[in-house]
Amino acid sequence: MWQRSVCVGLLALALGYLCLLGPEPSYSPLRHLSASLLGGLRGARSLEERVVAAWQAAIVRPARRWARVAVGVNACVDVVLSGVKLLEALGLEPGDGKNHVVLSSRQDLKEAFAHFMEKGAAAERFFSDAESFHHIARTASEYPTAQLDEHKSSPIMYQNGEEWGRVRAPNANRFIFSHDLSNGALNMLEVFVSSLDEFQPDLVVLSGLHMMEGQSKEMRQRRLMEAVASISDIPTDIPIHLELASMTDQDFMSNIVHQVTESFFVVDSLWNEKK
Numbered sequence: 001m002w003q004r005s006v007c008v009g010l011l012a013l014a015l016g017y018l019c020l021l022g023p024e025p026s027y028s029p030l031r032h033l034s035a036s037l038l039g040g041l042r043g044a045r046s047l048e049e050r051v052v053a054a055w056q057a058a059i060v061r062p063a064r065r066w067a068r069v070a071v072g073v074n075a076c077v078d079v080v081l082s083g084v085k086l087l088e089a090l091g092l093e094p095g096d097g098k099n100h101v102v103l104s105s106r107q108d109l110k111e112a113f114a115h116f117m118e119k120g121a122a123a124e125r126f127f128s129d130a131e132s133f134h135h136i137a138r139t140a141s142e143y144p145t146a147q148l149d150e151h152k153s154s155p156i157m158y159q160n161g162e163e164w165g166r167v168r169a170p171n172a173n174r175f176i177f178s179h180d181l182s183n184g185a186l187n188m189l190e191v192f193v194s195s196l197d198e199f200q201p202d203l204v205v206l207s208g209l210h211m212m213e214g215q216s217k218e219m220r221q222r223r224l225m226e227a228v229a230s231i232s233d234i235p236t237d238i239p240i241h242l243e244l245a246s247m248t249d250q251d252f253m254s255n256i257v258h259q260v261t262e263s264f265f266v267v268d269s270l271w272n273e274k275k
Helices: 002-021 035-043 047-058 083-089 106-119 130-141 189-199 209-214 217-231 250-263
Strands: 069-072 123-127 153-158 173-178 203-207 240-244 269-272
Touching (some): 069 189, 083 153, 106 123, 123 130, 189 217, 203 209, 209 217, 209 240, 217 250, 250 269
Parallel strands (some): 123 173, 203 240
């Protein structure tokens, strides 16, 4: 099934480029396509819009409708508040942004937040130092406008046009950091898979593999192989969708894709929240 998805994607990309070459080609395979598809493609002003229009035309509703969907995701209860307000409450001054794969200090938090705020990009990071994390989470939970939680994760937000020092957000987004040892080890995956025998789903949606990014390479590799083995136990007639999130370790990301789509073919579709 994943091969068919790839073919649809390549077809959509090819259609976008073909339409970009000329608004009225004298003859091309495009003449055999539907008028609605051609109209959508030619009405788009940019290459990106043409590719999106091609995707929208190529993707159709599945013939099989799913009545029972089993969803297994990493879950946290959060503290949600303005990132700028939190950093100010922590006594941190604006500065240059810098990406960090793992956060280990307030300085790392400040730099990573500024880095992604400037880009307007969503991100999620593991905070390795438990004591520092709980101090930051306590500060966040005590802030007057914060939405309270049980200190598992701290999404800090920024609005479109919000400024912090020289950084100005081009759009609204969120930055999540957590010291989550349970989700980071996929502790509930096998329990979730074993429950499917009783639930009998028509479709399975999984997430959480990206949470392992804060673990050691040895642990990630071992747990990924265990996860693949567990997912492989799901009957092959049940489609499986895997949803990922913000990641920075390219090798780990490539390893996930390789294991679940190329080596074992355990998922039917793969997506990322950044689209």
